[in-house]
Amino acid sequence: MPKKQPSRDKNNLLFTVEKQMELLPFLLEAMPNRSRNSVKSILTRGQVTVDDHIETKHNYPLYSGQTIKILKNKAAVKESALIGMTILYEDEDIIVINKEAGLLSIATQKEKKQTAHHQLMEHVRKEDPLNRVFVVHRLDKDTSGVMLFAKNEAAKRKLQDTWKKSVKERTYAALVEGKVEKQKGYISSWLKESKTHMMYSSPVKNDGQHAITHYKVVQSNTDFSLLEVQLETGRKNQIRVHMQDLGHPVVGDKKYGSKQNVIRRLGLHAKILSFNHPSTGQLLLFKAEVPKSFYAKSK
CATH class of the missing domain: 3.10.290.10 (RNA-binding S4 domain)
Structure with missing residues (x-):
């Protein structure tokens, strides 16, 4: 038993x-x-x-x-329980969640309901059937951590239109393969998407979307390194491509060069999101604890 x-x-x-x-x-x-x-x-x-x-x-x-x-x-599911996520903060304009690995941010052709967006829509409609939730940015299905949604069109527009200015910090924890020798550094490249929806760094300057990723080593051993990663730009699959470029793919990221999956999930976690509130302008900071398995494997 x-x-x-x-x-x-x-x-x-x-x-x-x-x-x-x-x-x-x-x-x-x-x-x-x-x-x-x-x-x-x-x-x-x-x-x-x-x-x-x-x-x-x-x-x-x-x-x-x-x-x-x-x-x-079942009652918990019907009444109040959000599956695969917890709400960190909510007011009349925004909802901030901590999403678990394995939960889709938004609907796909295959999955419509088991998503963060759909569940939050149900959550706000308990108060008023006309309430809605709007996607501001996304996390990959297998990435966990802090994610922000808007509760009205105006907040969504303000956040998206001023994203570069409003967001003060986006910090991720990345468990990568191998020992990263350089204690801190950055990767800068132009990202493009192939016909098979793979993102890659173009060898040609200005050919694609410019992406900059800063990293520093938190701890490492001969097999794995735990990095703190800060995004200067937020491109699709940016960290995953840049870690592959660095020669240290994210653990469990078969798509971008990982050979093993010792933690049985993608080794990527959105640890901190700090931004100015779309209505009040107040600086807010939200944290989601780094999974213990990230620390255990890189000790």
């Missing part, structure tokens, strides 16, 4: 994996009072996280020591 931990809050059940097994059999053991179909639907709805990422695959392999979190019940 999986070992149950003291529950951290009333909406979650926590378990520790004690032996190697697949996720569905583990959940069936962990919740003996539920039918197989009920457990399957909990998985499908995205109510299960392994360590710090949402997992929906029945045959996902588990290893000893991992933490499984299960959002408790």
Whole structure:
């Protein structure tokens, strides 16, 4: 039987994996009072996280020591629980969330509802059915951390039109492959998108969108380095391409050169977002704690 931990809050059940097994059999053991179909639907709805990422695959392999979190019940899902994210701040103009790895920011052709945007739309419509949420910027599905949404058209426009000026800090934690020898530096290149939707650095100056990424080493060993990365520009897949250019791809980023996935997710986390409020102009700063696995692997 999986070992149950003291529950951290009333909406979650926590378990520790004690032996190697697949996720569905583990959940069936962990919740003996539920039918197989009920457990399957909990998985499908995205109510299960392994360590710090949402997992929906029945045959996902588990290893000893991992933490499984299960959002408790259907009522919680219907009433108030946001799956795969928490709200850090909300007022009449903006919502700031901490998104978990595995949750889409916005809808795709395949997935319409299990997204941060859709859930926040439902959340604000509880107060007024006419309320809406607007996307200001995006995080990749497998990147976790701080993300900002607007609650009205004016706030969205102001934030997007003044993004370069309004955003004072965008700091990421990146777990990358290998030991980064240079303790701090930056990468500057012109990013382009291929026909297969891969971003890459053009060897030709001014050929594409200029992208600048600053980094410094937080800690490292012979296999992995934990970097603090600051964006001077915010281009699609910028950090992932620049880390590949550096010769140290982001862990778990098969698309951009990673050969291994020891943390079983993408090693990228939006740690800090600081910006001027679109209405008041007040400087706000939000932080999302760096996943423990990032530190553990780079010790």
